[in-house]
Amino acid sequence: MFEFPIKEFFKQPRSLCGAGAYENAGPEAAAMGLRHVLFVTTGLRGTGIIDECKTNFENAGVSVSVYDKVESNPKDYNVMDAYKAFADSECDGFVSIGGGSAHDTTKGARVVAAHDGRNVNEFQAVNASETLDNPAHIAINTTVGTGSETTPAYVITDLSSPDAPHKWVGFDRAAITTLAINDPVLCMTQPPEYVAYTGFDTMAHASECYVGRVQHPSTTPVALAAVRLVQENLREATYNPKNFKAMEGMVWAQYMAAQAFSTGLLGILHSLSHAVCAYYDIHHGLNNGIGLPRVWTYNQPAAPDKYADIAGAMGVDTRNMNTPQAADAAIEEVIRLVKDCGCPENWGQVAEYPKTRMGKGWYEGKTTGAIASEDGELQKMAEHMMGDLCTPGNPRDLTVEGAKEVLRDCMYDGMGVKTSNGYRQSIWGTAPEMGRRTHGYEARGESPGVGRQPA
Template identity: 30%
Template sequence: MQPQIHQLLMPEKVIYGQGALAELGTAASAYGTKALIISDPIMLKSGVVEQCAASLQTAAIPSAVYTGVLSEPTHLYVEEALAACRENGCDLIVAVGGGSCLDTAKAVAVMMRNGGFIGDYRRQRFMHAPLPLMAIPTTGGTGSEMTKVAVITDTRNDEKMMISQPELLPRVAIVDPLLTLSCPPHVTAATGIDALTHAVEAYLSRKAHPVTDALALSAVRHISGHLLRAYRGGSDVEARSHMMIGSMLAGAAFSNASVALVHGMSRPIGALFHVPHGISNAMLFPAVLEYSMPEAQGRLADIGKVMNPGLGASALSDAEWANAVIRQIKQWCVEMNVPNLGQWGIDRKRFDGLLGKMAADAIASGSPANHPKVPGAEEIVKLYRVCYEYDFNQ
C-alpha cells in the first residue's frame, strides 16, 4: 500500500495570550515600513484600530486606515481597500476584526501583487507572493487568522466565492482573547458555532489526516466546554480564552483538511439571503449531521467522547455517542436562540425558487465532495427544505 503524504500549512508566527495585541509593532517591524489597517466601524469606534496604529507607531511604522467592511466581505470592499493600499504606498497589511475584515485583507494582500479580479483565483494560481499580512481576530470563531481560505461575495450575481491557496495565509496571527470581551451574545453564538462547525467538519472530512484530527479534537474540547459560558458571560476571560484557542485550532484544522457539506450549503444562504455565516452554519448543522449517519457515525462518536468527558466510562455504542453530539448541538442552538431558515424571515416562495441555484452553487464550491456522505443536487435540495422548518427542540 502506497504511504500517504500530507502537509500542514500555518502562519509562520502565532502570538497568542491576554494582551498579545501589544506585540503588534515589534512583530510588524520584520515585515514592512508602512501599514494599511483593514477593519470595520465597530473596531474604529471601540478604539481597537487606534491601539493597532499606536503599537505600529512604537516601531516607527506609520499606517493608513480602511474601515469600510460593513458586512460579510464583498469584491467591492476588496477593490476599495486595494485602492487605499496603493494610494498610501503601503507594503504591509494589518487586519483587525472578525472574519469579514480578515478575508478582505487576505484578498487585498494578494491582489496588490497579482492582476485581474479576485474571483479569477478560484480556478487559477496566484503568480506572485502577497504583501505580508498580520491578522488579528476580535471574535472567537472564524479562525481566518490561521487559514489559506478567503470567502468573498461577488455582489453582481450574489455568489460567495471560496478561494483557497497558500498565498492567502497570514504571515503572523495575533490572537488576544481580551479583544473579544465586547462581543455581544448573538455574535458570540454565531462565531462559536462557526468554530465548532470548522472543527467537526475538519474531523469528518475525507481529506482529514492524523495532525488535523488532533487539532480538530482539541478544538472541540476547548469550544464545547466554554461556548455557553462565553455566551452567558461575555466578560468571562477564561471562557473567552478557551474559545479563542479553540477557534485558532479549528481554523488550522479545516484549512488543512477542508470543510464539508455544512459550509457548502451555508455559503449560498449567506450570499442570497444575507444570513451571517455562523448563523447559517448553525441553521444547517444538526440536520446535515443527521443526514450523514451512518457514514459519519464512527467519527461523530469520537467527537461525542470529547464533548462529554464525564460519560467516558459508560458503555455507549457509536450510534449513541454520535446522536449525543447532534442532541448537544441542538440544545445549544435552542439556548442561544438560533432560528431556522423560516424563522429568520426568508420568504418561502423566493427560497423555493432558488433551491436549484443554491444546490448547484453548494456543489460548485467543492466542499460537499469532502463530506463522508456525498450528496447529489436533489439530496441537497431536500436538506434545504428540511432546514427551512427544522425544529431544534426535537
C-alpha cells in the same frame, strides 16, 4: 484510487496568542521594516480597538491609513476598494483587525496587489496565485470563530462577474498571513450574539474536519479537541464574555480548529452557508448554527463512529450506548448547545442583529426578501452547494435533491434528531410549542438567549 491520496500541508504563520498580544503588533510591524500600513476592518465602532491599535503602530514609527468599509460576507468590491486604498496611500503592508470578513478581504487584497490590480474573482481556486511575492499581512483577531488569521483559505462573494451572486473559496498558499495575533482580551468586546455565531463557526470547522474524508493523525485529534473546547466554553463565553478563562478557551478552540481544517478540509455545512450567504447575505456563523444539526443528521450514516466520538467529546457518557445511539446523542447535544446560546431554530426565526443584511442581498436586479422555500430558490442554492470547494471533503456524497432537503429543513422546521431506528423527531416540541420546552440556561431561569423570537 483512494480519495485524497496526497494531503497538502500548508505552512502556519508565526503567531502570538495570549493576553496583551495585540500590543506587540506595532513593534512587530516596525521590525518587519514596514513604514505605512493599511488597516482593513469593519470599523469596530464603539470598541476603541482601532484607535488604540493605530496609536500603537504610530508609537512604533509606522504610519496608518484605514479602510473600514468591510461588510459581512465580504464582497468582491470590498476587496478591490481595499486594494485601491492600499495603492493610493502607497502602503507597504496590510493589517486586518476583526473577524473573518476583515481577514478574508485583506487576503484577497494582497493577492490582488501581488498581481497588479487584477480582479479578485480571477483567483477562486486552489493555489491560483501566480506569484508569492505579496505585501506583509498582520491579522489581529477579535472573534472566536474565523480561524482565517492562520489558514490559507479566504471566502469572497462575487457580485460583479457573470457567475454572480456566487460565494467562492480560495485556498492559496499566497494568502497565508505573515503574523497572526489572537488576544482573548479583544474578543471580550464582542456582543453576545457574535460570540455565539462565531463559536458555531468554530464547531463547524472542528466537526467537519473530524468526520470528513481527509483523515490522518496530525489533524483529526486536534479537531476533536477543538470540539471539546467549544462544548466546555461557548455557553459561558456567550453569556459572560468578561470571563477570561472561557474566552481564552474559545480562542484556542477557533485557532486549533482552523489549523486542523487547513489540511483536513471542510464539508457541506460550509457549502450550505456559502450558498445561503451568496443569495441572502445572512451571517456565516448564524448559518452554521442553524445548519449544524441538519448536516450532522445528513452525514451521520456515513460516519456514525466519528459522531459517536464527538458525543464523548461533548460530555455525553456513551459507555452504555451502541454506536448509532451515541451518534444520535451527538446531534441531541449540539441542538442543546445552539439553543442554549440563543441560535434561532431556523431561518424563518432570524431577527434583526447588529450589522444585519439578512434579506437585503442583491441579485437578478432586485433586493432579496426573506429566504424563500420555492423549489426554484432551493435549486439555485443546491447547485451552488454542489460546486463549492468544500463539498468534496464531506463524508457523505451530496446530491442536488439531498442538498435541497437539508436546505428545506433549515427554512422553517424545528431542529430534529435522527434516531437509531431512522425516524426523526423534534426534541423541542411541535411548531406551535416552539420555545416552551426549556433546556440548559433557560431551564435554570437564566438568559432566554440572544436574538430569539418569542414563541
